[in-house]
Amino acid sequence: MFIFLSFDFDADSAEQYYYHDQIVKMSKARFSINVGLQRVLKLLKNYGIKTTFFTPGWVVENYPGSVKMIINDGHELASHGYRHEKLNELSYEEEYNVHKKAVNILKQVQGFVYGFRRPYWEITRNTFAILAQLGVLYDSSLMDSDEPYVFNVNGRTMVELPVYDIYDDWILFEIEHRSPKDVLSMWIYELEAALEEELSYFCLILHPACIGRASRIRILDEFIRFALDRKCRFASGYEIAQKELRKSKKALQ
Numbered sequence: 001m002f003i004f005l006s007f008d009f010d011a012d013s014a015e016q017y018y019y020h021d022q023i024v025k026m027s028k029a030r031f032s033i034n035v036g037l038q039r040v041l042k043l044l045k046n047y048g049i050k051t052t053f054f055t056p057g058w059v060v061e062n063y064p065g066s067v068k069m070i071i072n073d074g075h076e077l078a079s080h081g082y083r084h085e086k087l088n089e090l091s092y093e094e095e096y097n098v099h100k101k102a103v104n105i106l107k108q109v110q111g112f113v114y115g116f117r118r119p120y121w122e123i124t125r126n127t128f129a130i131l132a133q134l135g136v137l138y139d140s141s142l143m144d145s146d147e148p149y150v151f152n153v154n155g156r157t158m159v160e161l162p163v164y165d166i167y168d169d170w171i172l173f174e175i176e177h178r179s180p181k182d183v184l185s186m187w188i189y190e191l192e193a194a195l196e197e198e199l200s201y202f203c204l205i206l207h208p209a210c211i212g213r214a215s216r217i218r219i220l221d222e223f224i225r226f227a228l229d230r231k232c233r234f235a236s237g238y239e240i241a242q243k244e245l246r247k248s249k250k251a252l253q
């Protein structure tokens with residue numbers, strides 16, 4: 001099984017955009033810049049894990065040092081809007097411009113952009129067509145499967161790496177206020193069930209501002225050790241999408 005330990009590196013992009021007069025709320029988001037990201041990168045380095053950070057273009061522009069640390073450690077940057085926009089509030093033209101700007105900014109620092117995850121909870125009927133047109137290979141936003149799959153958009157092939165709410169640290173910790181031990185036992189239970197079901201894929205959605213707190217980085221460490229003991233492998237979004245593409249081409253032969 002491949003585990004996609006995915007990170008949404010939002011920093012305070014959404015807070016600066018939607019809540020710019022809420023100083024404390026913005027400071028909570030900036031924990032990722034000051035502390036959380038460093039803890040996450042250290043943990044990933046300890047286990048030699050290379051993964052994907054879905055990062056808004058605004059974060060790349062405003063926190064170049066943090067973004068450089070991610071790239072220098074060999075991780076993949078993927079698109080996450082420009083300012084963590086609520087895409088379903090945008091016109092077609094506005095949404096196109098957001099994706100184009102975000103992709104161009106990421107390309108400038110990394111040279112390529114393969115992946116996308118929705119900022120906030122929703123996408124639009126235009127999102128995939130725009131992403132495919134911009135050359136984005138995979139999306140990681142939908143909840144309609146627990147296995148990756150290939151789909152077509154206007155004649156272009158894309159791969160979906162599905163997600164689910166109970167694998168999202170922000171929902172569990174910041175909205176539901178669960179304890180670290182409760183979340184760890186749930187994720188381990190979920191992984192065991194996925195292994196029993198012989199799934200090829202398991203995805204956690206993590207935010208450095210949230211999982212980077214001391215007690216939570218500890219459960220992520222325990223989760224990684226549990227997964228490694230069961231011969232799971234860790235891969236980036238791009239690696240998993242490529243693997244899925246190869247599988248679907250083989251099936252067509």
Ligand SMILES: [Zn+2]
Pocket residue numbers: 008009010080084118119120
């Ligand atoms: Zn986000």
